Amino acid sequence: MRIILFAAAALLATPALAQKPAKAPPPPHPGAEVYQNVCQACHMANALGGEGAGKIPALAKNGGLEAAGYPIMVVTGGKGAMPWFRGSLTDTQIADVINYVRSNFGNKYKDKVTPAMVAEQGLPAPRGAEGPR
Amino acid sequence: MNLAKRGPTRREVLHAIGLMAGTTVLYQAMEALGHAKETQFAGPPNLQGARPGARVVVLGAGLAGMLAAHELAKAGYQVQILEYNNRPGGRNWSLYGGDTYTELGGATQKVGFADGNYLNPGPWRIPYHHRALLHYCKAFGVALEPFIQMNQQALVHSAKAFGGKPMRYRELHADWDGNVAELLSKAIDNRALDSVMTKDDADRLRLALRDWGALDQNFKYTKNYRSSRRRGFERAQGGGVLGEPIPSDVYPFKDILDSGIWRVVSQHMSIDHQHAMFQPVGGMGMIGRGFARQVEGKIKYNQKVTAISQQGGKVTVTHTDTGTGVTGTTEADYCVCTIPLSVLSQIDVDCNPALDAAIKAVPYSNSVKIGLEFKRRFWEEEEAIYGGISFTDREISMISYPSGKLHSDGPAVILGAYTFGPASYKFAGMTPEERIARALDQGSVFHPGRYKEEFIGGATVAWSRVPFTLGCCAMWNEETRKEHYQTLVAVDNRLVLAGEHASYVGCWMEGAILSSLDAVTRLHKRALEA
Numbered sequence: 001m002r003i004i005l006f007a008a009a010a011l012l013a014t015p016a017l018a019q020k021p022a023k024a025p026p027p028p029h030p031g032a033e034v035y036q037n038v039c040q041a042c043h044m045a046n047a048l049g050g051e052g053a054g055k056i057p058a059l060a061k062n063g064g065l066e067a068a069g070y071p072i073m074v075v076t077g078g079k080g081a082m083p084w085f086r087g088s089l090t091d092t093q094i095a096d097v098i099n100y101v102r103s104n105f106g107n108k109y110k111d112k113v114t115p116a117m118v119a120e121q122g123l124p125a126p127r128g129a130e131g132p133r
Numbered sequence: 134m135n136l137a138k139r140g141p142t143r144r145e146v147l148h149a150i151g152l153m154a155g156t157t158v159l160y161q162a163m164e165a166l167g168h169a170k171e172t173q174f175a176g177p178p179n180l181q182g183a184r185p186g187a188r189v190v191v192l193g194a195g196l197a198g199m200l201a202a203h204e205l206a207k208a209g210y211q212v213q214i215l216e217y218n219n220r221p222g223g224r225n226w227s228l229y230g231g232d233t234y235t236e237l238g239g240a241t242q243k244v245g246f247a248d249g250n251y252l253n254p255g256p257w258r259i260p261y262h263h264r265a266l267l268h269y270c271k272a273f274g275v276a277l278e279p280f281i282q283m284n285q286q287a288l289v290h291s292a293k294a295f296g297g298k299p300m301r302y303r304e305l306h307a308d309w310d311g312n313v314a315e316l317l318s319k320a321i322d323n324r325a326l327d328s329v330m331t332k333d334d335a336d337r338l339r340l341a342l343r344d345w346g347a348l349d350q351n352f353k354y355t356k357n358y359r360s361s362r363r364r365g366f367e368r369a370q371g372g373g374v375l376g377e378p379i380p381s382d383v384y385p386f387k388d389i390l391d392s393g394i395w396r397v398v399s400q401h402m403s404i405d406h407q408h409a410m411f412q413p414v415g416g417m418g419m420i421g422r423g424f425a426r427q428v429e430g431k432i433k434y435n436q437k438v439t440a441i442s443q444q445g446g447k448v449t450v451t452h453t454d455t456g457t458g459v460t461g462t463t464e465a466d467y468c469v470c471t472i473p474l475s476v477l478s479q480i481d482v483d484c485n486p487a488l489d490a491a492i493k494a495v496p497y498s499n500s501v502k503i504g505l506e507f508k509r510r511f512w513e514e515e516e517a518i519y520g521g522i523s524f525t526d527r528e529i530s531m532i533s534y535p536s537g538k539l540h541s542d543g544p545a546v547i548l549g550a551y552t553f554g555p556a557s558y559k560f561a562g563m564t565p566e567e568r569i570a571r572a573l574d575q576g577s578v579f580h581p582g583r584y585k586e587e588f589i590g591g592a593t594v595a596w597s598r599v600p601f602t603l604g605c606c607a608m609w610n611e612e613t614r615k616e617h618y619q620t621l622v623a624v625d626n627r628l629v630l631a632g633e634h635a636s637y638v639g640c641w642m643e644g645a646i647l648s649s650l651d652a653v654t655r656l657h658k659r660a661l662e663a
Binding site for chain 2: 037039040041042044045051052053054055080082083084088126127130
């Protein structure tokens, strides 16, 4: 009963709220979409990773991200179980997503990665990759 | 090399393809020309004469591990298997109604499928030439049934063709062959092939094209009885007054090109997808269970391996019971390690630095599978689709109709997604509920008015979030194969690795089996020489 009353109150309140001049939401970080479409498959939406027989490292509050060259190397070339993403992501997407992770999830690194840095420091995609059939 | 003077030899063609496209394509071309062989299997190894009391610890109770344990036990070794999961099989696995599955990140699914229905999250089909796996299925009493891979009554969908309407595979395939045959016969008429063929051979080819492409007497692919015998009639043959069939229109070749049908056709020409294919009766997990019966009492479940030592003339494996949290060790003279490299690369392995580098050099691919259960087999009852696969250029890539219990009543499970590449990451990043909803939405293009309406429930496995593998299978490439493969498979002191990752039949169960047989054969030889 209480829930219904609350819902009714919310409905009544809505028009009043709508009349207030709405502040436009900030545009989403260009790296957020890359993170959602790629990284969170393993590192999770909250960037906390996971642990089973092995571990998927947390990207949240990750001191390893301090030197931007490190994530550039890992995202382009892969590391352990993580495959390389050179070739499937553009240098711009790689720069965007690294910037996104380095400035979110409790990471507060100020310096920015540029596509040019990815082009220069990134590892090349290998040839002849195999996969599920 | 002057191709105009004399036709290129097969060898020259293969060399040229190899130069242009690399070995993967070369291998595909070799398959097409009949040079590639079936996988290597000369029969079980029949190992004998282990030193009395010699012990082997096997890490992982997947197919490679259980087979290694079985063959080594037969040879006289004392064998202990340590397994992370609470069940045998590893990636050989089926999810049934009543099963619970928790992926990394904590999302838990309680599978609600009806009795006997299942999703195969990993392997789901067995090529006829995977002789080693087939041998052990028979030896271990695993009943197999046909897996229907190709079904011309199934559908092919592309957003780029036919206004996004799914078309019958049969019609597109017939029209592809017919149009290609007509074009090639035109090329012969225009003497475009004179430089590479004798007049006699060109005449023979022209006649062959008429047969192959169902062309008419004028070498045209047109609407008639002949083409409709392939693509189907507008009104099918019947009895009595309206028995006479009415031929169907053929589609314009541009639309056929837009549909990308050749991709589906060529996939079915690959030796991995040619008929006959098999599946175990009752789900792929039956193979894991069959293997487990051979090593009964030898598997210790819920064991997370944290270290492998080779010090002091023995192998010492440190492992923690995931239920009790108790850490202990298991000692043996030798170790067969089948832990996927994605996990093994995080374990402290006491081995040659080159092997350590190899273990850390191979990343794992990703894929997502989604099972969708429906109230009834409307695809069979209304569309005469019995097994097989409908293909799409959407993220789900395909839906596969069940090959088992054909023509039965009651709920049935369709494989509603088998994703590759970027789509795998996108799907794996969603919650299980989101994945199922998206698969339902994308797959409904094939069966509008039925797919969403008759849906009961789903189950999904995203391999990047599978706790025991953190991925689908080993993703070798040309460079890593060259640099690390031989090191990875070599016996390292008292340790040998096995699994699909230690084979060239990657991502297939056959690779795990062949790798395991080779590993135990070499390890046994090493043990006898020691």
